[in-house]
Structure formats: structure tokens, C-alpha cells
Amino acid sequence: MSTADNLNATVYTSPAQSDIFPAEQQPIEANLETHEIVSDEVRLLESHGTRLYHGRVKILGAGAIARYTLETPHGSHDEVPFILVNGFCGFKSSYAGLRHEMALDGKPTATLQPVRLQELKHMIHPDHILHPELVQSMTVGTVVTALQNNHGYEQFDIGGHSWGGPVAAHMIERAPENIRSLSLIAAAGLDGHKLSDIIRRLPRELTQDILPYGINRLRAGDTRSVLSVLKHALINPGRTGLEGLAAATADIRPAVKRLGKMGIATYGIQYASDEFFHIDLVRKYCHDILDEIIEHPDPHMGHLGPQRDPKGTAKLINENLRTQFN
Numbered sequence: 001m002s003t004a005d006n007l008n009a010t011v012y013t014s015p016a017q018s019d020i021f022p023a024e025q026q027p028i029e030a031n032l033e034t035h036e037i038v039s040d041e042v043r044l045l046e047s048h049g050t051r052l053y054h055g056r057v058k059i060l061g062a063g064a065i066a067r068y069t070l071e072t073p074h075g076s077h078d079e080v081p082f083i084l085v086n087g088f089c090g091f092k093s094s095y096a097g098l099r100h101e102m103a104l105d106g107k108p109t110a111t112l113q114p115v116r117l118q119e120l121k122h123m124i125h126p127d128h129i130l131h132p133e134l135v136q137s138m139t140v141g142t143v144v145t146a147l148q149n150n151h152g153y154e155q156f157d158i159g160g161h162s163w164g165g166p167v168a169a170h171m172i173e174r175a176p177e178n179i180r181s182l183s184l185i186a187a188a189g190l191d192g193h194k195l196s197d198i199i200r201r202l203p204r205e206l207t208q209d210i211l212p213y214g215i216n217r218l219r220a221g222d223t224r225s226v227l228s229v230l231k232h233a234l235i236n237p238g239r240t241g242l243e244g245l246a247a248a249t250a251d252i253r254p255a256v257k258r259l260g261k262m263g264i265a266t267y268g269i270q271y272a273s274d275e276f277f278h279i280d281l282v283r284k285y286c287h288d289i290l291d292e293i294i295e296h297p298d299p300h301m302g303h304l305g306p307q308r309d310p311k312g313t314a315k316l317i318n319e320n321l322r323t324q325f326n
Contacts, residue, residue, distance in 0.1 A: 008053040049074060050103040057146045062128070062135040063119030067092065068143045070110040070151065071103040080155045080180060080325075081108035082145060082317070085140055085171075087162030087306075088188075088247050089233045089240065090114070094225060105318045108153075112143050116236045132242035137171035144178070157321060159183040159269075160304050162277075163247040165190070169255045172264060180325070181265040183317055184258075184290070185304055186274050189252035191281035205276045209302035247289070256289050265324060268293040269316055271301040294320055297316035 053070040069092060070081070082102055084095050092113040102109035115135050124129055128135055140158070147153050155178050160168030165187025172179050193201075214226050233240045255289060256266050268290045270279040283293055294316055296305055306313050 003168075004007070015304070018217075020156050024196055041125060048099065048104075053150070055146055055150060057142045059115070059135070059138050059142050061122075062115060062138050062209060063122030064117065064124075064139075065113040066115065066139045066142050067113040068094075068110050068145075068146065069099070069112075070108060070147065071099050072108040073103050073106050075292060077103075077106045077108060079153070080157055081110060081151075081153050082157045082159055082183075082321075083110045083112070083140060083147075085136070085158065085160040085164030085168045086112070086114050087160075087164050088244060090161065090164070095306060097323040098306045098313055101311045101314035102318060105314055107314075107318050110143060110147060110309045112139055114232075115139055116232065116239060129242065131244045133167050133170050136243075137174065138299060140168060140171040144175075148178070155180045157181045157183065159185055159317060160187055161185040162186055162303065163243060163250075166247065166250040166252050169252045169259065172259060173255050176259070176262050179264055181267065181321065182259060183267045183269055183308060183320070184252075184256075185269040185313070185317075186271055186277050186305060187252070187268070188247045188277065189250035190268060190286050190290075191277050192251070192253075192285045193248075193277070193281075195245075195248050201276055202285050205303060209276070210305060213302075213304050213307065230311065251287055253286060256286070260289070260291070267320055269296065269313070269320075270294070271296045271298070271303065271305040273299045273301050274303045274305070291324075292320065 049072065051072050053072070055068050055070070057063075057066045057068070059066055084099060084102075086092070086095060092111045095111045099109045099111045117123075118128070118135065131294075144156055147156070157180050158168045158172060160166070160182070162185075165184045166189050168182055169189075172182055214229070217226055259266055266289070268282055268286060270277075270282055270293060272279060272295055279293075279295060286293065294318055296309070296312060298309060298312065301308050
């Protein structure tokens with residue numbers, strides 16, 4: 001299907017103030033433009049009982065290209081797709097397992113490749129320096145429009161893992177139309193943490209969760225995934241550092257409250273063994289904010305549940321959405 005002629009332009013505007021990030025990080029003027037489809041060639045591949053569609057979308061306001069993959073089940077399936085927003089340094093293929101399990105369970109699911117490189121004038125623009133979440137949230141919004149025009153979807157469920165939680169909340173608050181729900185999967189910014197808390201937790205997270213997972217992937221022969229993470233982090237170390245700082249200082253609770261008032265359902269998906277964003281703190285600070293907090297009980301997931309147990313995570317997300325909306 002050609003999309004160049006029927007693309008509905010979406011204009012992203014900057015808020016006067018946001019509670020997701022500290023006030024001093026707010027831009028004076030966002031000066032964002034519309035986006036457009038630069039390739040209407042959507043590749044269709046067969047994959048183990050599902051179909052894969054790959055697309056590219058140009059984000060004019062970010063001077064970058066968004067790449068996405070939509071995986072759909074064969075036969076009848078949910079008419080509302082799920083868009084999965086990556087965690088910090090997470091690239092598209094690191095969420096392919098969760099995307100595949102969601103699709104096998106009847107939920108069309110899209111993953112996206114976070115932007116690392118931009119045209120120079122956008123890369124050095126103060127808005128993109130002070131707001132590292134901005135280009136990623138624009139990527140999500142652009143993919144929403146691409147799926148509307150390429151595939152005819154009218155509503156969307158959004159999910160964000162870790163740093164993807166603040167990104168998804170930011171995008172939905174700016175463009176809430178057609179968004180039905182937000183699933184925050186071990187998301188940053190729900191547990192009341194401060195930068196000092198993240199600095200204290202980080203050594204344990206690296207040595208007992210992230211590095212062991214990476215070593216296990218290497219032992220399993222998955223060298224490509226590990227190298228892709230390193231490349232993703234190092235191809236633009238400045239952006240990587242800014243995103244890490246933004247994730248460490250994010251507080252999305254006020255934004256989640258506002259989303260609730262807009263009629264958007266919000267859910268927390270937490271792993272019982274996640275020591276980075278602990279479920280007890282999320283319950284303490286968000287019991288009256290989120291519509292529901294759902295626990296993955298396995299004691300071995302850590303913070304990387306979407307990678308360690310994509311099938312179990314997909315089941316939690318899908319069963320919750322079916323219960324809420326069917």
C-alpha cells in the first residue's frame with residue numbers, strides 16, 4: 001500500500017512544562033515539525049506462525065529515520081496492536097522474543113529501533129540535548145502513524161520497559177489520540193528513586209543481573225546480540241549518557257496521573273526479583289496512581305524479564321489487556 005499520499009501529518013508540540021523531568025530541563029520552544037513516510041515498501045516475511053512487516057519512517061523534527069517491525073498472528077487476532085518501547089540501550093532485536101510471544105498469543109506487536117544518529121542540526125539542537133526522551137517519544141508517535149496508514153489500525157496499546165516507560169508516557173501525554181492503554185514494564189520513574197538511589201543500585205544491577213545475562217548470551221553463541229548492545233551504546237555515547245541520566249532522574253508519577261484523567265488505562269508489570277526498580281516501592285508510591293500492579297512471581301527474572309522470560313511476560317500483558325477490554 002502506498003502511504004505517501006494518504007499520510008495524516010501529526011504535529012508534535014512542546015508543553016510549557018512537564019513533570020516527567022526536572023523543570024530546568026524544559027525547552028523554551030520545541031520547534032518540531034511533522035513526519036513523513038520515506039519508504040512505502042513494507043517487507044512481508046513468514047516466521048513461525050506469524051507475519052513480520054518491516055518499515056522505515058523519516059522523523060523530520062528529529063532529522064532521523066525510525067525503523068520498526070510489526071509481527072502479526074495468522075488468522076483472527078486482536079484488532080488493537082501493542083507497541084513496545086525499548087529500555088535503556090535496548091535495541092529492536094533484544095525485544096524480538098517478547099514481540100513474537102505476544103503475536104503468538106494473538107496480539108499484533110511492534111518493536112522499534114531507538115534513534116542513535118540524527119542530522120547534525122537536530123543533534124546539537126538544545127531541545128534534543130536537554131530532552132533526550134524527545135527524539136525517542138517522537139519515534140513512537142511516528143510509528144503509531146505509520147501503523148495507522150500502512151495497516152489501518154485505529155487504536156493502540158503501548159508498553160514501555162525500563163527507560164521505555166518515561167519515553168512512552170511522554171509520547172502519550174503529547175499525542176493521546178487513539179491510545180487505549182499504557183503498560184509500564186519494570187519502568188523507571190515509578191518507585192520514587194533519586195539519582196543517588198540509582199548510583200547505589202547500579203553496581204549490583206550490573207554485576208548480578210546485566211553482566212551475567214550478557215555472559216549467558218555469549219555462552220549460548222549469541223555474540224551478535226551482545227555486540228549490537230555495545231554498538232548501540234557507543235555509536236553515540238553522548239546520547240547514551242544523556243538518556244542514562246534522564247532515566248536515573250525520571251519521575252513519571254505525575255504524568256501517569258494525568259494520563260488516567262485523560263481516560264488512558266495504566267498498568268504496572270513488575271518482576272518480584274527486580275532490585276533496580278523494586279515492586280514494593282512501586283506499590284508504595286503508585287498503588288493509587290496505576291489502575292493495576294501485576295507481579296511476575298519468578299525469583300530469577302531481575303530487571304531483564306522481557307529478555308529472560310518473554311513468554312511469561314507476554315502472558316501477563318495479554319491476559320491483563322484481555323481482562324480489562326474484552
